[in-house]
Amino acid sequence: MTDVVIIGGGIVGLATALQLKKQRPGLTVTVIEKELSVARHQTGHNSGVIHSGLYYKPGSLKATNCIRGYHMLLDFCNQEGVPYELCGKIVVATKPEEIPQLNILFERGQQNGLTGLRKLSQAEMREIEPYVNGVEGIRVPQTGIIDYKQVAEKYAERFQALGGELRLGERVENITPGNSLSIVVTNKGTYETRLVVNCAGLYSDKIAQLTQREPINLRIVPFRGEYYKIKPHKEYLVRHLIYPVPDPNFPFLGVHFTRMVHGGVEAGPNAVLAFQREGYRKSDVNLKELYETLTWPGFQKVAGRYWQTGLGEMYRSFSKAAFTKALQQLIPDIQEDDLEDGGSGVRAQACDRTGGLLDDFAILETDKAINVCNAPSPAATSSLSIGQTVSEKVLARF
Structure with a gap:
């Protein structure tokens, strides 16, 4: 029997596992990943951008987790020797009708606490990027670049060093919620657990449906x-x-x-x-x-x-x-x-079901499961913050 089974060995699942073991060392945590190595899908095919929090609606889960996660990620990388570079970016309005939306982004960035944001004239943009075409721009110095697969591998390493169990090459086939324990069945074995945490990414809706009888109201x-x-x-x-x-x-x-x-x-x-x-x-x-x-x-x-x-x-x-x-x-x-x-x-x-493309992170909870069902960009930047948010939900159950 294990206290928590986390399904999915991408960056969000591994960050959640790591945060759980750091906050509650005595908790038994098992991560189940269907591939033979971690970070094989969204994490391993990521563009490698460290997002600053410019785009997201102030107060949304995306905004709060991105900004907190940004600092947590940099602290982790500094401690663990994972290379990154804060090279900055510019957001460019290529025609006058885009300027109002550019101004909205600038205001959002300020509301979200970004420092060093600067509006750019065409000449100022050319000083930073000599070949760019645009009428106005924003300079975002906090944006950076990193290898998220390397980050996820380091999460996995630290998680296992704290006593966590990582099971690779196991595909979840069924979940049976019980009164006190849930049964997670894979192609290689069976796990009894007090709580299932679903970080299955591209299959998160499928796993979520296994944790409850009622149809879920979204699809990946x-x-x-x-x-x-x-x-x-x-x-x-x-x-x-x-x-x-x-x-x-x-x-x-x-x-x-x-x-x-x-x-x-x-x-x-x-x-x-x-x-x-x-x-x-x-x-x-x-x-x-x-x-x-x-x-x-x-x-x-x-x-x-x-x-x-x-x-x-x-x-x-x-x-x-x-x-x-x-x-x-x-x-x-x-x-x-x-x-x-x-x-x-x-x-x-x-x-x-109504045709809404969910813009914010979505976490669906039942008595026996916590399902992370929408974690698009900036989930990699936000991973340690999302992991902390989910781990706090987990620990509230114990």
């Missing part, structure tokens, strides 16, 4: 983000991180330029529907999972509302020329031949 819709890399001879075009003003109605930040902590520059991502939950390539298709997405009433409403945006993203997925044109809005000098195929990631985006 997978969106693939595809990147290009800038060829080395053109990396001089990007000094730091360059972001557009995001569409306030869509929970994605738009194509941008990211200098990577291990070298190189990524350009992207777009945001297209993935045809399976772990579909990192265009050719990856799981008909059952695709059917579940397409028949979800919430997704049908999203598709009806954003079909033009979706078609544009899909077109850029198959047209390098169209992708390049989107990038040229920020850096006109970038050319199609300057780009080579990069990586991709899949975002676990929760969508409710």
Whole structure:
């Protein structure tokens, strides 16, 4: 018997496990991960940005956890020797009609406690990023770059050093909630536990449904983000991180330029529907999972509302020329031949039955389970803070 079973060995599950063992060393905690190593999915396909908290509604879980998590992450990395760089970024309005939304972002950043925020004229932007195109911008000095897979591996190492158990290569197949204990069945064994914590990312809705009889009111819709890399001879075009003003109605930040902590520059991502939950390539298709997405009433409403945006993203997925044109809005000098195929990631985006794409973190609780069902960006930056929030909910049960 174990006190707590955590399902999912990504950065949020491991941060939760670590925080639990630090706060209550005597608690027995087991992390179950279906892959043979940690951080194989959202964490391992992350763009590696340390987010400052600029974008998020003041007082939201995203805002409070991002800002607290930012400082906790940097403290952890300093203590454990995990490399990172606070290189800063600029957010660029490429046309006058984007300036009101840029001003809203600036105000949000101030309300969220960011220090050193600065509005930039076109000339001031060019001093920081000589090749950028825009009419106005914001300088965000607290943004940084890091390798989140390395961070997650360090979480796992510290968790196990504190006596935690990490079970790799085990897939959860069933959960039976009981009066005092729940039974978690995997492909390799059975675990009796007092509490299940679900940090299963792309499958968090599936695991959540196993913990209760009533249907849950959301579904994970997978969106693939595809990147290009800038060829080395053109990396001089990007000094730091360059972001557009995001569409306030869509929970994605738009194509941008990211200098990577291990070298190189990524350009992207777009945001297209993935045809399976772990579909990192265009050719990856799981008909059952695709059917579940397409028949979800919430997704049908999203598709009806954003079909033009979706078609544009899909077109850029198959047209390098169209992708390049989107990038040229920020850096006109970038050319199609300057780009080579990069990586991709899949975002676990929760969508409710009414067609709402959940923008904030979502934690669903039952008597025997705590389900982290929506933890999109900035979850990696916020991981230790989310882990502390969830661990406090856990400890309140004991």
